[in-house]
Amino acid sequence: MNLDGPSGDEMAIADFRPGEIVLEIPARTEYVSLVRVMIAAAAEIEPDMAVERIEDLRVVVSEATTNAIEAHDLHGVTDRIRIQCNLADDEIAVVVHDMGMGFEPDEVPELPEPDAPERLLHESGLGVHLMQMLADESEISATDDGTDVRLVVYSSKRRRRGSER
Amino acid sequence: MQIVTHSHRAGPWTVITVAGELDVVGGPDLRNAVMAEVRDGHTRLVLDLTGVDFIDSFGLGVVIGALKRTRLLDGDLRLVVSEPRVRRVFEVCDLDRVFDFHADVAQAVAGATAS
Numbered sequence: 189m190n191l192d193g194p195s196g197d198e199m200a201i202a203d204f205r206p207g208e209i210v211l212e213i214p215a216r217t218e219y220v221s222l223v224r225v226m227i228a229a230a231a232e233i234e235p236d237m238a239v240e241r242i243e244d245l246r247v248v249v250s251e252a253t254t255n256a257i258e259a260h261d262l263h264g265v266t267d268r269i270r271i272q273c274n275l276a277d278d279e280i281a282v283v284v285h286d287m288g289m290g291f292e293p294d295e296v297p298e299l300p301e302p303d304a305p306e307r308l309l310h311e312s313g314l315g316v317h318l319m320q321m322l323a324d325e326s327e328i329s330a331t332d333d334g335t336d337v338r339l340v341v342y343s344s345k346r347r348r349r350g351s352e353r
Numbered sequence: 354m355q356i357v358t359h360s361h362r363a364g365p366w367t368v369i370t371v372a373g374e375l376d377v378v379g380g381p382d383l384r385n386a387v388m389a390e391v392r393d394g395h396t397r398l399v400l401d402l403t404g405v406d407f408i409d410s411f412g413l414g415v416v417i418g419a420l421k422r423t424r425l426l427d428g429d430l431r432l433v434v435s436e437p438r439v440r441r442v443f444e445v446c447d448l449d450r451v452f453d454f455h456a457d458v459a460q461a462v463a464g465a466t467a468s
Contacts, residue, residue, distance in 0.1 A: 217377045224407070243438045250409040254377045314410035314446050321445045 215260035236343035252284035259288025278346040287334040372404030375412025396428025
């Protein structure tokens, strides 16, 4: 299904199997907010997904989508960015796939301690940290044509179960 | 969604009120607003983020940049953050060790720290 949204038919959305939603967006920053809204709305369908967890999901999806758009922009890639969201009873998994030239999380410089004076030299570089801290699972992997960022956010109930073990 | 900013003076402080989402789209607008104030010699800034309902690493970077710009000129930056979900993003990055959070603009100007 193509949506005739505010920018014509640039954004595509399709349902593939129950619980799976796929968005394809142009690599433009104006679409990041829309992706957040749609993924959060999908998460709200799950009754066990607390508001706090949906907020975490919004942040990590924003980070991954922004990185993907920047990768396309940096390398002059005009293909769409694909965001795949799988809803389950106790988790939501999102994969953001870009066709940039790849990304090595190990190459992200380690940040100085927050109260170190040199920390103020680092205005960027917090995105990977936020993804790692707010998602219950995060994985960045190179693909044949770019990078996949996989982020999983558990329901509050599953988190509690995990901490009780 | 773009952000909306406006500024006013409160004693020696310039208060920049921000509303909207501080991300890759809204962040540059705040950066421009801060740079304009600093250019005009206003280096003691209060960023009132009460109306900000979303922030990610891009927005954090803009706020860190604002602190850097003011301190380079012997100024300072204080933050008003009342939305817990916005505050949480700062805290996850340990930035509560860098910034003092204030409950409202009056407390920020007075230097009273929020609990």
